[in-house]
Amino acid sequence: MTLDPRVHSSPRIRMSANLLEPCLDPASQAESTACLSWYAMSPDLLEHYIKSYIEQQHHHEIEFVWQGEEPTLLGLAYFKDVVRLQQQYRPPGAVIVNHLQTDATQITQQWAQFLAAHGFFVQVQINGPIRQHASPSVPDKALALAIEGVALLRHYQVVFSTVSEVNRESAEAPLTLYHFLRDTLGSTQMHFVPVVKQAQARSNPSRSFPFAQCEAMQSPTDPLMTPDSLLPGQWGNFLCTLFDEWFYHDLGNVNLPYVAACVETWMGQASPLCTLSSSCGNNLSLTRNGDVFSCQQYQKPEYKLGNIARQSLSQMQTGSQQKLFSLAKEAGLPHQCRQCQYLFTCFGECPKRRILQTFEGETGLNYLCRGWHQFFSHIDHQVSLIIKAMGYQVIKKIQPARYQGKK
Ligand code: SF4
Numbered sequence: 001m002t003l004d005p006r007v008h009s010s011p012r013i014r015m016s017a018n019l020l021e022p023c024l025d026p027a028s029q030a031e032s033t034a035c036l037s038w039y040a041m042s043p044d045l046l047e048h049y050i051k052s053y054i055e056q057q058h059h060h061e062i063e064f065v066w067q068g069e070e071p072t073l074l075g076l077a078y079f080k081d082v083v084r085l086q087q088q089y090r091p092p093g094a095v096i097v098n099h100l101q102t103d104a105t106q107i108t109q110q111w112a113q114f115l116a117a118h119g120f121f122v123q124v125q126i127n128g129p130i131r132q133h134a135s136p137s138v139p140d141k142a143l144a145l146a147i148e149g150v151a152l153l154r155h156y157q158v159v160f161s162t163v164s165e166v167n168r169e170s171a172e173a174p175l176t177l178y179h180f181l182r183d184t185l186g187s188t189q190m191h192f193v194p195v196v197k198q199a200q201a202r203s204n205p206s207r208s209f210p211f212a213q214c215e216a217m218q219s220p221t222d223p224l225m226t227p228d229s230l231l232p233g234q235w236g237n238f239l240c241t242l243f244d245e246w247f248y249h250d251l252g253n254v255n256l257p258y259v260a261a262c263v264e265t266w267m268g269q270a271s272p273l274c275t276l277s278s279s280c281g282n283n284l285s286l287t288r289n290g291d292v293f294s295c296q297q298y299q300k301p302e303y304k305l306g307n308i309a310r311q312s313l314s315q316m317q318t319g320s321q322q323k324l325f326s327l328a329k330e331a332g333l334p335h336q337c338r339q340c341q342y343l344f345t346c347f348g349e350c351p352k353r354r355i356l357q358t359f360e361g362e363t364g365l366n367y368l369c370r371g372w373h374q375f376f377s378h379i380d381h382q383v384s385l386i387i388k389a390m391g392y393q394v395i396k397k398i399q400p401a402r403y404q405g406k407k
C-alpha cells in the first residue's frame, strides 16, 4: 500500500526511471514517429542514480521502477548491470525490489529466466485485440509477440500484471478486453488507464471548458478532444461492466486495482492509487538525462525539481515546490467535488484530467467525473457487502488524519 505522506515523517521516495527515450525530430521539434534512434541513460548516470536512490531510502524494502519507451530494448546486459549495481550499493539486510514496465514483445527465454531469478515484478502494457481505428493500430505481429512473451513469463513464474489503455473504441467492448487479459494472457491483476487527451488543434489546450460542452463532445468529430479519447459516460459503462463480470465470476481470483482501492477507502483507509488519493507528490519521475519531475504526468519545465547529478533526491522530494504540487490536488477541488458523496474515494481524480468547468462555471472538474460517479454508485452496495463479509466496518468517510482540508 502506498504510504500517505501526511502521516509518515519519512516518506518513501518512489521514482519511475525512464531509461530510454525516443529522439526528437530536430526539424519539426515534434516527436518523430519514424524515429530510429534512442537516448538511453548513460552507465555513469545509471550508477549514480542507483547509489543515491539507495542511500536516500529509509525503508527496509527499496523499490525501483524501470520504464521508458521500451526498456527491454536496452538489452539484458544493461539490466544485469542494474542488478549488479543494486547489490553493490545495497545496505546489509535491505531488500531490493524491481518493477519493469514492458510491452512484452522482446521477452525471450533468457529474459524470462533473468526476471524470474531476480524476482522482478513485470507490468505488461497491452491494449488488447481490439482494432483501434482512431489511432495507429497495434500490428497483429506485435500482439502475437506480446502473447508469446507473456507465456514465457508465466512459464518461468515471473509475477506480472497488465495495464491497458482504454480508448473510445476499446471502451465499447469491455468484456472482449477483460476476457483476453484473463483467458489468453492469464492476467490476475488488471489495471486500466483511460485515454484522455485534449486536441492539439485547440488554441489553448489548458483552458477548461463547460461541463455542458462535455455532453456535446459525444460527436467523434468534436475538436476539443482527440478522436481516441474516450467519453466520460463510456468510462463509467466500461468500469461498471468489468466490475459486474469480476464480482459474479472472478472475485478472489482477479485483482482490479480500482476495486481494491475502493474497498480500502470504503473502510476509511488511504487509497493505494495516487489518482484516487487526497494528494499527489509521492511518485517522482526521472528522465534518462537525470532530470527529476514532480510526476510522470507533468514532465514540463515548470514541474522540474532538479537533476540527480546536482541535487539530492530527498531535497527534491521534500522541497517546497514538491509540497505545493502535492497539496494542489486538494486545493484545486471545485465546490462540486467538495460536496460530492464520493469525495472520500475520488478526490477529483488526477489533476491532469481536470479540464472541465462545473455547472456553476468553476474550473477544476475532472473530465471523467460523470464516469467515476457512475462507477462509485454502481459498486457501492457490493463493496459494502465485501467489507462486511471480511468482518470490517464500512466507514465511507474521510479520516481526519489523512485529510485536513476544507469540505
Ligand atoms: S498528477 Fe495524477 S498521476 Fe501524478 S501523482 Fe497526481 S494523481 Fe498521480
Ligand code: SF4
Pocket (backbone or CB within 6 Å): 336, 337, 338, 340, 341, 342, 343, 346, 347, 348, 349, 365, 366, 368, 369, 370, 372, 373
Ligand atoms: S465523482 Fe466527480 S464530483 Fe465526485 S469527487 Fe469525483 S470528480 Fe468530483
